[in-house]
Amino acid sequence: MNLILRPVAAEFSKILTTRMWWILALVLFGYIALIACGLAALFGGLDSGAISPDAVNSGGGTAGLTGLGSIPPLIYSFAASVGYVFPVLLGALATTGEFRHQTLTPTFLATPKRGRVLGAKTVALIVMGAALGVVALAASVGIGALVLGGFGIDPLLADGETWGLIGRTVLAMAVWAVIGVGLGVLVPSQVASIVIVLAFTQFIEPLLRFASTFTQITADIGKFLPGAASDALVGESFFTLASPGGAVLTSWQGGLVLLAYGLLATAAGYFISWKRDVT
Amino acid sequence: MPLGAVIEFTNITKKFGQVTAVNDLSFTVEPGRVTGFLGPNGAGKTTTLRMLLGLVAPTSGTATFGGLRYRDLARPLNTVGAALEAANFHPGRTAAHHLGVYTTAAGIPRTRVAEVLHTVGLAEHATQRVGGYSLGMRQRLGLAYSLLGDPGVLVLDEPINGLDPEGIKWIRGFLSSMAAEGRTVLVSSHLLSEVQQSVDDVIIIAKGELVHSGPLSSLDTDIAPQVIVDSPDRDALVTALTEAGLAFTSGRTGLIVAVPDPGQVGHIAFAAGVELNVLHRQKAGLEDSFLALVEGGDSL
Ligand SMILES: Nc1ncnc2c1ncn2[C@@H]1O[C@H](COP(=O)(O)OP(=O)(O)O)[C@@H](O)[C@H]1O
Ligand SMILES: [Mg+2]
Numbered sequence: 275m276n277l278i279l280r281p282v283a284a285e286f287s288k289i290l291t292t293r294m295w296w297i298l299a300l301v302l303f304g305y306i307a308l309i310a311c312g313l314a315a316l317f318g319g320l321d322s323g324a325i326s327p328d329a330v331n332s333g334g335g336t337a338g339l340t341g342l343g344s345i346p347p348l349i350y351s352f353a354a355s356v357g358y359v360f361p362v363l364l365g366a367l368a369t370t371g372e373f374r375h376q377t378l379t380p381t382f383l384a385t386p387k388r389g390r391v392l393g394a395k396t397v398a399l400i401v402m403g404a405a406l407g408v409v410a411l412a413a414s415v416g417i418g419a420l421v422l423g424g425f426g427i428d429p430l431l432a433d434g435e436t437w438g439l440i441g442r443t444v445l446a447m448a449v450w451a452v453i454g455v456g457l458g459v460l461v462p463s464q465v466a467s468i469v470i471v472l473a474f475t476q477f478i479e480p481l482l483r484f485a486s487t488f489t490q491i492t493a494d495i496g497k498f499l500p501g502a503a504s505d506a507l508v509g510e511s512f513f514t515l516a517s518p519g520g521a522v523l524t525s526w527q528g529g530l531v532l533l534a535y536g537l538l539a540t541a542a543g544y545f546i547s548w549k550r551d552v553t
Numbered sequence: 554m555p556l557g558a559v560i561e562f563t564n565i566t567k568k569f570g571q572v573t574a575v576n577d578l579s580f581t582v583e584p585g586r587v588t589g590f591l592g593p594n595g596a597g598k599t600t601t602l603r604m605l606l607g608l609v610a611p612t613s614g615t616a617t618f619g620g621l622r623y624r625d626l627a628r629p630l631n632t633v634g635a636a637l638e639a640a641n642f643h644p645g646r647t648a649a650h651h652l653g654v655y656t657t658a659a660g661i662p663r664t665r666v667a668e669v670l671h672t673v674g675l676a677e678h679a680t681q682r683v684g685g686y687s688l689g690m691r692q693r694l695g696l697a698y699s700l701l702g703d704p705g706v707l708v709l710d711e712p713i714n715g716l717d718p719e720g721i722k723w724i725r726g727f728l729s730s731m732a733a734e735g736r737t738v739l740v741s742s743h744l745l746s747e748v749q750q751s752v753d754d755v756i757i758i759a760k761g762e763l764v765h766s767g768p769l770s771s772l773d774t775d776i777a778p779q780v781i782v783d784s785p786d787r788d789a790l791v792t793a794l795t796e797a798g799l800a801f802t803s804g805r806t807g808l809i810v811a812v813p814d815p816g817q818v819g820h821i822a823f824a825a826g827v828e829l830n831v832l833h834r835q836k837a838g839l840e841d842s843f844l845a846l847v848e849g850g851d852s853l
Contacts, residue, residue: 276660284658291650292643371643379608379641380698384658386607386624552608553600 281385281394285368288377289402294367299409302360306413309352314418317345318425346430347439349418353410354443354508358450358501359475360410361403365454366471368399369543370464378552392548396455396540403451407444415440439509445529446507452536453500459543475501497523503531557584557705557737558619558632560605565614567600567761574600576761577614582739582754584705587732589752589769590741593847597761598741599637602710606635618706630659634699635708641695644684648675648694651683652701661701669697674723688715696724706737713747725751745772745843759847772842780818783807783831793825794818807831 289295319325372378385391415436419429430436454471461467479501486496496502506528523531560582567575575597582588592598603609605616607623618626618633626632642651652666670679673693678686683694692715699707707728713721728751732738742748745755755772757765765772783806784790790808794801799821801810810818815834822829 280660281658284654287650287654287657288643291647291654292645294645375643376638376641377643379637380655381658382608383606383635384630384655386626386629551603551610553603 277390278394281390282397284381284384285391285394285398286401289364289368289398295364295402298360298364299406302357302406303409303413306353306357306410307417309356310349310414310418311421313349313352314345314421314425317349318422318427321345321427322425324425345427346418346422347436349422350411350414350436350439351443351505351508353407353414354446355501355505357406357410357414358447358504359471361399361406361447361451362454362457362471362475363468364402364406365399365451365456366458366467367454367464368395369455369458370462370467373462373547374464376552382552388548389544392455392459392540392544396452399451399455400448403448403454404444406451407447410447411440411443442508442525442529446504446532449507449529449532449536450504452533453539456536456539456541456543459547460539462547498531500532500535503528503535507532557735559583560616560618560706560708560737560739561620562601562605562616563614565601565604565616566612567597567604567609568612574761575604575611575758578758578761578763579614580756580763580766582737582756584737585732585735586753587728587738587740587748587751588754588756589745589748590739590756590758591745591748591843591847592741592743592758594743596743596758596847598743598758599710600761601758602635602637602708602739602741605708606633606637608637628659628702630655630661630702630704632702632704633706633708634702634704635710636692636695636699636712637710638695640691641698642683642686642691645682647680647682648686648697649679651694652698655698656701659702665701665703669700672700673697689717689720692716693720705735707731707739709738709740711741711743713742721747745840749839757843757846764846769839772839772846778813779835780810780812780815781807781831781833781835782810782815782818782822782829784822784827784829786827789825789827790822790829793821793827796825797821809835 316325372381381391382388385394415431419431422429457470458467461470479499483496483499483502486492486499497506503523506523507525509525522528562578562580565575565578566573578597578601590598590602600609601616604611605623615622623629623633646654648670649666652669653663655661656663656665667676667679670676673696675690675693675697678690683691686694692712696709696712699709712724716724728738728740732753740748740752749769752769754768755766756763781804782790787808794808794810799810799812799818801808803809812818813834815832819829819832822832
């Protein structure tokens with residue numbers, strides 16, 4: 275038992291004794307809070323008539339949304355649909371940092387069974403990813419509900435579905451951290467890893483998802499993209515709303531697809547970099 | 554008292570692609586002694602030690618501690634303490650946190666962190682981020698890591714590199730005291746002079762192959778012996794030696810003749826009727842012996 279718990283505890287201690295985790299948590303909170311606050315104020319203003327729909331150059335879609343009760347979950351879902359890049363970064367930094375700072379040497383000296391170390395890191399990052407999920411939700415739900423309430427809109431906090439969304443968001447953020455670990459062992463170069471995370475999440479995948487909606491066949495493939503799978507898991511997102519009628523996975527399918535990405539990447543990375551000579 | 558185990562390398566070989574870094578190396582390292590693992594840069598010392606510690610997979614052969622491979626040790630950090638390069642740290646972590654990570658991983662009491670930092674003289678820098686450490690301080694921190702589990706075996710790769718003179722003096726005494734307690738101490742260096750005051754045994758490699766092993770005194774032998782000879786009439790001596798067909802060079806204190814036996818030189822002078830005022834054998838220094846052994850290796 276100790277042989278499993280000790281490496282996990284050591285991985286937690288590695289994360290918590292450097293500054294990266296709280297820097298990411300802080301930026302994540304600020305970023306999501308800003309979005310949630312802005313959107314809640316926008317929709318609240320539209321709903322209460324403080325902002326006339328004509329003043330917002332967003333066509334009929336937005337106006338159609340107001341008053342539908344789908345606004346609170348939409349705002350809350352930004353925790354995962356925008357925030358997911360943070361657990362990926364934390365996971366990727368946790369693995370690539372070991373290569374970059376050559377801490378694999380003391381790590382493997384203390385725990386020579388390397389698979390155990392990678393497993394422990396995955397477990398620790400699942401928990402850290404979930405914690406980042408809580409931070410993101412504190413911003414999207416905490417701030418979002420406050421602002422919505424200020425405009426007299428029911429933030430739906432008594433609604434079971436809202437709490438389901440919150441739980442699935444935490445789950446999604448935890449799995450995204452596993453994907454980060456997997457990416458880190460697949461691409462041990464820290465700079466390359468970070469560039470891939472940012473380019474893929476901020477640019478390539480959104481474009482692919484958008485382009486895939488043009489035909490039925492591509493849409494059937496596009497729904498398996500990690501971001502799409504994540505949105506399916508969370509069950510609510512700006513993207514799903516923006517492409518009505520688009521193919522989506524069910525929530526649990528999305529979760530499994532996302533987890534498969536993380537575990538496959540980690541397993542492949544184990545053979546590609548983790549098992550290699552440490553020179 | 555932790556008991557030192559015998560380290561045993563058996564026909565160990567490592568190839569990096571086309572490069573053979575270590576070639577069919579076999580030797581043992583005994584407890585209770587400090588063993589110097591010597592060879593020029595690029596000789597394969599680090600690669601050999603990393604194979605011993607399970608960090609590099611040998612192409613063939615084995616390396617064991619008391620018959621067990623590193624990865625099969627039940628409590629590795631409590632059995633073997635190793636310090637490799639000086640750069641195995643996250644610069645943003647403090648020294649105490651750095652060590653704390655590995656006490657946690659190995660199930661070693663947290664109190665050891667302060668103890669080993671005190672031992673290596675880093676107590677007052679314990680809460681400083683390692684990024685701000687000097688090379689010498691990093692060396693000490695690496696050593697502190699190796700001591701966490703109070704191991705019976707110490708494996709140190711170039712631990713003297715980057716230490717200040719005070720640190721060098723300290724580590725020499727430290728290595729000797731560890732061996733005196735019955736531990737196995739294997740310490741690598743590319744300079745014999747760095748370790749010659751503290752090692753009992755030497756293992757010398759060049760280009761990945763064993764060239765010498767034995768007690769330090771075994772280096773102090775006739776590997777490159779010479780006879781120094783001089784005469785009030787040096788020209789006559791030169792003629793006599795030339796006629797006898799001996800190779801020699803002119804030195805500061807006389808002629809240096811490349812033969813081991815002073816009697817042979819004395820006899821030649823006597824037969825030629827040349828008076829001698831200097832005649833003795835000069836043993837090559839340890840460093841000369843070392844250089845002679847590894848010559849053909851890369852430059853030091
Ligand atoms: N990861 C590696 N890939 C390729 N060659 C290597 C690697 N590590 C070491 N070598 C080569 O192996 C030889 C021995 O290196 P090393 O063990 O570091 O020697 P030493 O520690 O005695 O200076 C050198 O020729 C070095 O270039
Ligand atoms: Mg070396």
